[in-house]
Amino acid sequence: MIKIQDVRKKYSTGGKSFFALDGVSLEIEEGEFVAITGKSGSGKSTLLNMIGTLDRVTSGSIFVEGKNIAKLSGKKVAEYRNKTVGFVFQSFYLEPSYSVYENVELPLVLAGRTGKQNRKRVEDALAEVGLTKKIKEKARNLSGGEQQRVAIARAIVNDPSYILADEPCGNLDTANSENIMRILAALHESGKTIIMVTHDPEDAQKADRIVTMSDGKIISDVTQKRDDASA
Numbered sequence: 109m110i111k112i113q114d115v116r117k118k119y120s121t122g123g124k125s126f127f128a129l130d131g132v133s134l135e136i137e138e139g140e141f142v143a144i145t146g147k148s149g150s151g152k153s154t155l156l157n158m159i160g161t162l163d164r165v166t167s168g169s170i171f172v173e174g175k176n177i178a179k180l181s182g183k184k185v186a187e188y189r190n191k192t193v194g195f196v197f198q199s200f201y202l203e204p205s206y207s208v209y210e211n212v213e214l215p216l217v218l219a220g221r222t223g224k225q226n227r228k229r230v231e232d233a234l235a236e237v238g239l240t241k242k243i244k245e246k247a248r249n250l251s252g253g254e255q256q257r258v259a260i261a262r263a264i265v266n267d268p269s270y271i272l273a274d275e276p277c278g279n280l281d282t283a284n285s286e287n288i289m290r291i292l293a294a295l296h297e298s299g300k301t302i303i304m305v306t307h308d309p310e311d312a313q314k315a316d317r318i319v320t321m322s323d324g325k326i327i328s329d330v331t332q333k334r335d336d337a338s339a
């Protein structure tokens with residue numbers, strides 16, 4: 109479970125400072141699929157980056173499975189980023205000159221895993237996103253939709269409990285977006301907790317719960333009732 113308590117994030121630019129997060133409290137249970145939505149600049153990415161320890165809170169705490177991650181130090185932060193959470197970004201961030209295999213294997217290598225057993229993990233992750241056939245292809249030769257699927261495979265290869273996705277469909281056309289949303293829904297079905305930032309109301313509707321931000325604050329938090337037919 110993730111328990112965010114009164115988190116503030118202050119940025120200072122050009123002598124002025126403001127709070128990109130201005131007292132955010134939020135609890136996310138294991139296995140939830142949460143969409144974080146709101147206008148550009150409302151603090152969505154800042155919040156996701158805090159949960160992922162890509163950035164540091166100014167004040168407040170974020171407990172993940174009972175540990176305050178805002179207080180983790182060097183080695184523990186790296187381990188948390190690598191094993192507890194998996195990231196998916198709008199711009200994919202693959203290594204273009206690496207093969208699909210090498211891109212997906214990277215978090216395993218960073219976690220100190222090498223050798224033959226990586227092969228199975230990479231293949232399993234690629235099977236989940238339907239890209240087994242492209243395993244030898246260089247990342248730069250893939251379409252945007254394929255690149256995002258590789259990025260998702262890379263995010264899940266260490267079997268993290270939490271997937272953090274920041275506008276994962278932001279650079280994709282409708283067909284590819286639908287494909288990515290289906291993959292996220294399947295990962296959710298398999299038990300992952302998904303936190304997805306999106307400004308697209310249609311994508312947000314696919315989550316169980318929609319948290320809306322404005323000016324660094326949560327202004328609404330709605331858990332959706334749905335019947336199975338809509339899945």
Ligand SMILES: Nc1ncnc2c1ncn2[C@@H]1O[C@H](COP(=O)(O)OP(=O)(O)O)[C@@H](O)[C@H]1O
Pocket residue numbers: 119120121128146147148149150151152153154155
């Ligand atoms: N590193 C930074 N330095 C200064 N201001 C920042 C920084 N990152 C984000 N901001 C500002 O914080 C606010 C929230 O940004 P962000 O979380 O990226 O919004 P969103 O993802 O909802 O569009 C914006 O006004 C943005 O310009």
Ligand SMILES: [Mg+2]
Pocket residue numbers: 152153154
């Ligand atoms: Mg953003």
